[in-house]
Amino acid sequence: MKDLFVEIWESVRRNKMRTILSGFAVSWGIFMLIVLLGAGNGLMNSFLQGGSGFATNSVSVGGGWTSKPYDGLKAGRRIRLDDGDVAVTGGDLFAENVDQVSATVGTNATVNYGKKSINGYIDGVYPAAQEMEKRVLLAGRFINDKDIADSRKVVVIPESTAWSLLENGQDAKTLVGKHIKVGDLAFQVVGITKADRMRNSRDLYAPYTTVKTVYGMGQEVGSISFTTKGLDTEKANEEFEKQYKSVINLRHRAAPDDDRAIWVWNRAHQDVEMKQGRNILSTALWIIGLFTLLGGIVGVSNIMLITVKERTHEFGIRKAIGASPWEITKLIISESVTITAVFGYIGMFLGMVSCMILDKTVGQAKMSIMDDEIAMLVNPGVGLDVAIEATLVLIIAGTLAGFFPARKAARVRPIEALRAE
Amino acid sequence: MLIELKDVNKTYNNGQPLHVLKGINLSIDSGEFVSIMGASGSGKSTLLNILGILDNYDTGEYYIDGRLIKGLSERQAADYRNRMIGFIFQSFNLIGFKTAVENVELPLFYQGVSRSKRHALAMQYLDKLGLADWAGHYPNEMSGGQKQRVAIARALITQPKILLADEPTGALDSKTSEEVMQLLGQLNREDKVTIIVVTHESGVANCTNKIVHIKDGIIGQIEDNREHSASAFGINTTMK
Numbered sequence A: 001m002k003d004l005f006v007e008i009w010e011s012v013r014r015n016k017m018r019t020i021l022s023g024f025a026v027s028w029g030i031f032m033l034i035v036l037l038g039a040g041n042g043l044m045n046s047f048l049q050g051g052s053g054f055a056t057n058s059v060s061v062g063g064g065w066t067s068k069p070y071d072g073l074k075a076g077r078r079i080r081l082d083d084g085d086v087a088v089t090g091g092d093l094f095a096e097n098v099d100q101v102s103a104t105v106g107t108n109a110t111v112n113y114g115k116k117s118i119n120g121y122i123d124g125v126y127p128a129a130q131e132m133e134k135r136v137l138l139a140g141r142f143i144n145d146k147d148i149a150d151s152r153k154v155v156v157i158p159e160s161t162a163w164s165l166l167e168n169g170q171d172a173k174t175l176v177g178k179h180i181k182v183g184d185l186a187f188q189v190v191g192i193t194k195a196d197r198m199r200n201s202r203d204l205y206a207p208y209t210t211v212k213t214v215y216g217m218g219q220e221v222g223s224i225s226f227t228t229k230g231l232d233t234e235k236a237n238e239e240f241e242k243q244y245k246s247v248i249n250l251r252h253r254a255a256p257d258d259d260r261a262i263w264v265w266n267r268a269h270q271d272v273e274m275k276q277g278r279n280i281l282s283t284a285l286w287i288i289g290l291f292t293l294l295g296g297i298v299g300v301s302n303i304m305l306i307t308v309k310e311r312t313h314e315f316g317i318r319k320a321i322g323a324s325p326w327e328i329t330k331l332i333i334s335e336s337v338t339i340t341a342v343f344g345y346i347g348m349f350l351g352m353v354s355c356m357i358l359d360k361t362v363g364q365a366k367m368s369i370m371d372d373e374i375a376m377l378v379n380p381g382v383g384l385d386v387a388i389e390a391t392l393v394l395i396i397a398g399t400l401a402g403f404f405p406a407r408k409a410a411r412v413r414p415i416e417a418l419r420a421e
Numbered sequence B: 001m002l003i004e005l006k007d008v009n010k011t012y013n014n015g016q017p018l019h020v021l022k023g024i025n026l027s028i029d030s031g032e033f034v035s036i037m038g039a040s041g042s043g044k045s046t047l048l049n050i051l052g053i054l055d056n057y058d059t060g061e062y063y064i065d066g067r068l069i070k071g072l073s074e075r076q077a078a079d080y081r082n083r084m085i086g087f088i089f090q091s092f093n094l095i096g097f098k099t100a101v102e103n104v105e106l107p108l109f110y111q112g113v114s115r116s117k118r119h120a121l122a123m124q125y126l127d128k129l130g131l132a133d134w135a136g137h138y139p140n141e142m143s144g145g146q147k148q149r150v151a152i153a154r155a156l157i158t159q160p161k162i163l164l165a166d167e168p169t170g171a172l173d174s175k176t177s178e179e180v181m182q183l184l185g186q187l188n189r190e191d192k193v194t195i196i197v198v199t200h201e202s203g204v205a206n207c208t209n210k211i212v213h214i215k216d217g218i219i220g221q222i223e224d225n226r227e228h229s230a231s232a233f234g235i236n237t238t239m240k
């Protein structure tokens, strides 16, 4: 082993400039690969963080219109969810796959605070909504079970709604404990949640039971949300949705296989799509990176070809004194792999440093979308897995680069090699 | 017989076919010191390359120690060259970026001998050839005679059955030439090394014990030269 490295070192030393130039192309290829993948990861992390408004195992259900006649009723009938549906969802039938259940019912209402007045939308929710919709509390608390039980007149306000009720520059948190007027009734503000993307500035959250009784909603339910458990595969999710739809549909005398009678929005699918998107992006980046690297491989291969040509006579001597073709092949390929690996690691190291620099600079820049700030890049960089994969790529690349020159060197008959000068 | 050639033919086929060896029959016994002498272009080098398994022949048979040397794989040929044959070339063929001792070690490297062991052995052979002080020098720092002695050390280190030398004195002045030939004679006498020297100089041939004349690819007269009297210049005259 040591002998081999001594041989490689001697050869490299005699061709310093040439080795460095071709090695640089390899460094550049790996550098690009690492930076591209790192930035791509940062971008995907940023998307994932931004898109995580809901827990990925949460499902929302709403009423729709029937699309086929059933049980003597015509198609095109409006389906309204009701308390019975909520009970069934949280009941024994789906106990295996349904975890927490929340329902909403909402209505428009004029909201007043001080001199400000907005056209708000009051959403009756269960405590479970906080976790399902990933509401982050900035101050106070969320709707709790006691609020539900007592139908208390309390509200939780997203920051963005609070701003529209306050004078410019006032801190949203100061609203906690204050009373605001919703329609004709006074509600106490018990919590402020973080404003999040895509949410308008007129939502308020009140206990489900309060909204129901105050606004005389009867049995009607706006939408049902629940978290699922034990649905690990796409197939399991689809199976569950199909069964769920048929049960709810039948409660409303709609065909069990009617896809439009109620709508079911399962974030699990979104999650899968997100993962697929991530895979597509990283595959694309790998391909770009590999093509960049290809230039380096061709460069090293060329250098090795020239080296082999120059050393033909030397190989002739070696063969005359007993070097087998494999010994010659080994010499060339290990030289090629060594050059590729050393320069590849330099590129990999620089690429990782650049990812860190990206994190400190571009990564800190924020994009502002709908009052919500998200970082451009979140944790750019590559993991150990990519480093290992890249190492494998380098070894394969080096072998490939050395393969044809090595074969050429090994094949020359000793007598011809000795004649060469 | 150590070496036996039976009706060996060789034709070069690049462009105009050239029938170089036209039925060579030759036997050489272990311990002989033979020269193959002939004019330039008579096919001496071609014959020596076949003897050294560097090149192959078209028809006939070639045996070393009773083993037929024909249609060998390159790997096998390399192994035979490594273990049975030592080469000395006119142009020395030392590897320029390796020191004298590294050059001498190389055949043992291909036998998988450990670093320290082959270094010790190489030093021993360099010492035997009076070059111990030159072990760390590169070929371009040495004189022609020194280089050829390094090459001889390299050829001897595997203790081959046969030492093949193609015009070993061709690039040396007459004094050094004589020293090299004396050295070969001494190796033959004292260490019983079988040596075959190719030359076109009668003076060189006269240093050997048997002279095989080759002309136009055919073996001619075979002279017994144990008296070393074949030279036109008489016994013990300088060669050139």
Ligand SMILES: Nc1ncnc2c1ncn2[C@@H]1O[C@H](COP(=O)(O)OP(=O)(O)O)[C@@H](O)[C@H]1O
Pocket (backbone or CB within 6 Å): B012, B013, B014, B018, B020, B038, B039, B040, B041, B042, B043, B044, B045, B046, B047
């Ligand atoms: N590789 C080759 N291809 C074609 N012709 C060759 C080759 N090697 C030698 N010859 C020719 O074969 C003849 C014998 O060559 P060679 O054996 O080298 O002669 P010598 O060593 O006796 O001078 C010469 O005419 C030479 O030109």
Ligand SMILES: [Mg+2]
Pocket (backbone or CB within 6 Å): B044, B045, B046
């Ligand atoms: Mg010749």
